[in-house]
Amino acid sequence: MQPDTLLARETLFTGEALGRQAAVTGAGRTADVDGRRLLAVRTRGTVTIAPPRRDLEPFNVLAVHLKLAAPFEGSMSTRMEHTTRSPGMETNDSRVSVLHFNQPRRWTGWQRILLPAENLVAIGFPDRWAHVKSITFDVHSRSDCGEVIFGDVELLQVARPAGPRMTDAELLEALDLDRPDLRRVAAHARAGRVDRAVAALAGVIRRTRRPGRMGRGANPHYAATTAEALCRHYIQEQQLPAAIDWHVNPIGYLEWNHAFNRHGWMTTLADAFFATDSAARKRKYAGKLDYFIRSWCEQNPEPIGHNGGLDPAWETLSTSIRINWAWEHVLAVAAASDAVADRTLIDMAKMIHAHAEHLLRYWGHCNWYISESAAILTCGVLVPQFRRASDWLAAGIRRLSREMTVQVFPDGAQYELSPGYHTMCAQLLYQAYTRAAFAGRDFPAAYTRRLWRMHDYLATLARPDGTYPVPNDAGCTLSAGNPRLAAVGRAEKRPDWLWAGTAGKEGRPPSAGSIHFPDAGYAVQRSGWDRDARWAFIDMAEFGAAHQHEDKLHVSLHAHGTTFLVDPGISSYQHDPVVEHFRTTCAHNTLTIDTLGQVRRRSGDYARYSRSSRGRNLWAAGEGLDFAQGTYDEPYGRAGGTHVLEGPAHTRALVFVRPDYWLILDSVTGRGTHTVEALWHFAPMLVRADAKAATLRTVRLTHANLELLCRGGWEGGTVSVVTGRERPSVQGFVALDGEIKPAPCGIASVTAALPLHGVTVAVPFATGTESHVRAAAEPVSGGRGAGLLVTVERPGGITDRFLWRHTGSGALAADGLRADGRLAAVRTSEDGTVTWAALMDGASLRAGATTLKGAPGRLVERHA
Structure with missing residues (x-):
């Protein structure tokens, strides 16, 4: 193997100088190590130091001496910040690199970590290693228990041979x-x-x-x-x-x-x-x-x-x-x-x-490890003449078989909870399956069963127009079709996968209707697969193993061929305030409290991030109603901020009143007076707020529209629309077609003492400028419980009444309706005849002569 040639070496900092001069965040201490007084930093912490001179040329390798107090799973990011700033950038030019501590047996004693210039990738246009302002080492672990001891930091000048190194x-x-x-x-x-x-x-x-x-x-x-x-x-x-x-x-x-x-x-x-x-x-x-x-x-x-x-x-x-x-x-x-x-x-x-x-x-983690393992296997197929080819095949099969059970839930969802990265992993796992078969090797049957579930998951997430929801880092919103799913659909003769993969151009629609993925914590409510169908998505998931957004209880809506309420997606991984905004609660269709969003990342609890949601949410699907409910009960705050609000909890139920509209039922419990905002992000279109009617409405002449009628607790506040705002805080953008684009964000805001219980009636309509739907919500109490009577009057004299019990237990009664469930529904025609009744998570419902008997956690219905 042709080696590098060392041309020059210089000590940039001694370990002792680093301990005296560096700025440290997190838990840092000076430790006696091997007869030296050195800096020890617990995860997560950063070490920042300014070099004694700003021009580090002609050196091209940073050598950092490290010792782990004890082996741990974690990583160290290195950032070299320059004094320059390229046009269009919000931060100074920099170079960054990442090193994983994921081979514990190798991390014994002192390690000399080499960071060549090519490893420190440029953000912006830094001038080689000139104009260097500072160097920062950011260490963190997956269990918040690691400690890194820093020794000397050297500069090396190295000449690399032309590749390949192998003779x-x-x-x-x-x-x-x-x-x-x-x-x-x-x-x-x-x-x-x-x-x-x-x-x-x-x-x-x-x-x-x-x-x-x-x-x-x-x-x-x-x-x-x-x-x-x-x-x-x-x-x-x-x-x-x-x-x-x-x-x-x-x-x-x-x-x-x-x-x-x-x-x-x-x-x-x-x-x-x-x-x-x-x-x-x-x-x-x-x-x-x-x-x-x-x-x-x-x-x-x-x-x-x-x-x-x-x-x-x-x-x-x-x-x-x-x-x-x-x-x-x-x-x-x-x-x-x-x-x-x-x-x-x-x-x-x-x-x-x-x-x-x-x-x-x-190796890395999550989708990286799947890709790395698939590549090892593929190397053995591409050049089978190597003595190690059989070992590469065996290693790939062994690693991927393990990851199929670690990273893919029984319901078929990959644990990063991003349809984009899920698709990537599904294709890699499928390619490995076919390439191993080509080489005469087999994966276990359990691997294949879960592999097919991964593709079922993708197919049944799709909207009627073939676009996909984009929770977490899943790419741009409104992306249509999935060529990778289509390719597997053709190969495996699955017309449902082919239909979803080609956005309906080939194959036939899946047979599944509304569906809940209990491990992922995602649910889709749909009226059908035709282009005019109604579709909704709710995120009741854990944070996810990687690529996470602070978006729990986000809702997306699609109807009459149009996606109205969207997840903004992610446009790139560029360091940009709007891109950072896309990862926050403020960019999603959920709630903020006192302008603070969800901060699950703050916990550092990787085990919780990637655990199954099975048994943590409520779900039922029927002929006339679908019900999905989840809760966010972790702190609120700002990314990277120190102020944290603990105590308030948000529970949201998404109720699909088939096939026409939705109720979005929000409860915020806790103490004190707070400002609560419900955010509604639309695809790029005109949206207007009707403050008097407490309504948000799209304005699309000759096209389908959507109304959001804000009732209950929302009626004591304001409704407004923000589009494309960058100051004083970012709001009103989506990632679309690989770009950041302005898009309206409707905001229902109220300042009130908790608890707060709000109802949003989401009504899509195919023609006209308004839905002609009227809605009201009135408080109801009785015995050990409290709730709201929600009345929705629709054209044709149809009236739907809902008893929503948001607090306590026992029966509630109002307007001739008595029920003890979490949600009860009754529909009457113009002459007052009950034509449909439903009870969710309750024992009994009575509306005049109509009665229903139910059961805990179940949905029961009766149609006239």
Whole structure:
């Protein structure tokens, strides 16, 4: 293996100086360690220090000496802040990297952590290692019990060799020369004819049979391009020079460079190669792939002694995605064209070996671990001639079988609770399943059963128009279809998955109606799958294992072909105030108290974040009514803030009165007087507030509309609309089409003594400028309970009455209706005849001559 060459070394800080001069947040102390007085920091804590000079050139590696007081699962982020600020940025230019402490057996004694320049990825446009203002080390653990001891911090100047590091002789030694397909290679190698052995190996690699191409293609965040544009080096909407620099970052956004180095965009060239009948174009596209791969290998020798940090080339997620979804396409082209040179194939083989071993040595969490494990397995399929190929296959199967039970709930939801990352994991787990089968290996039957549930989950989440809800970091709102789900639907002959994956263009709709995912804590209420159907989503989930938003009890609504109430989604991972806003309660359709939002992240309780919600929520679905209820009973505060409000708890029930409208029943319990705001985020459209009628209404001439009638506790306050506000606080934006776009946020606000009980009647209507629905809510009390009588009068003389018991127990009675359930409903026609009655979580209901007997936790109904 070709090593790095050390050119210079300098101590930037001694451990003692770091302890004296650094600014520390969290629990820091000076400890006697190995005869030295050194800084020890408990997680979560930060250590920030200004270097003695601001120009750290020509050094290109930061070496940090660390010791863990005891092994723990956690990580350290490193941030080098510069004094410069690029135009359009809200923060100074910086460089960041991440190191995981997830191999406890290796973390004994002192560790010399290497942070090369390529690992410290740029945010903005910092000038190399010049103008450095400060360096911050942020350490945290998954159990809040770790302690890190800091020693010296060094600067190194290192020269890296051109990649790959593996020599030709080492490549031959890594092969299983007893394989029949390597007979000629073995003969040359054993005779010492290395060049001829390598040339023979290139032919074997070119002819090796592999599974069909399954990669996901170019990153959908960037506009689709053509093979001809890629040949001109127009890549991911940026024009690059003739000589590619794989660490270029033309827009100052770290995810651009990660996507660039993941090589998904190369699949466009491969697709064009196989689509054209022109021999000249085939040679052109294959030759360009040859150049891209060869230059990438040359500029990116594999890491030695470190995990790759956030280096776009060797961050473990990027490493795995390149193998899972891109390089198989290049190898397929090479099998059909000698324009991909033998030497390029040899370099690819060396790098595939490096990819597998790197991912076995270092790994991340959650979807990263699934991607890394799938890539290890895939390496064994792409180049089965390596002696380690069988080990890679076994390791991938073992790891993924375990993760299928750890990360995927019995209801099929992946525990990050993001449909976007769920889709990614489902595709990786499916690809591993098919690639293992190709190699003659099998996964356990339990793995396959849960794999199909993952795809059922995706199909039954979809809105009638084929778009998806986007809780947590799930991409932009209103994204239609799911090509990965569609591909599996075609392969497995599942027309319901194909329908959801193609947004209804192919296949047939799923048969499922309203559905509750008890482990995920998500529920979907729907009237059907036709384009005019009504659909709602409620998030009653735990925080999720990663990519979380503070969004519990969020509700999204869709009707008559239009998504009205949305989760804003996430536009990017850029450091931007609006992007940070997207992760907060204020960006979701739930409640804030005294302008404070949910702060589950504050607890640091990773076990709770990722636990199942089974048994924690109420759910029932019937012919005339669906009921879903959850509670948020953790603190309120601000992200990163110190003020925390404890005591208030929010319970929300989403009631679908089939097939026409919803009741959203909110109870806030606690003590004292507080300002409570219900937030309603709309897709971009005109929304007006009618203060006198306490109503929010969309204004879409000749299109469907939605009214929100704010009743009960909301009637003592105000209703208003905010769109596209950045100061003094961010409000009124959504992520749409890869951009941040202004969108209206309706706000029902009231200042009152708790408890507060509010009713929002959500009425979609297909035509006209108003729904002509009238609603009222009056207090009701009796015995040990209290509630509201909600009356909804609709056109045609239809009246629905609901007894909602929000407090206590026992029966309530009002307006001829008596019931002891959590919710009772009665519908009367214009002449007063009861045509429908329902009881949720109660023993009995009486309305005139109509009676119902129920049971705890169950929904019972009667239709005339």
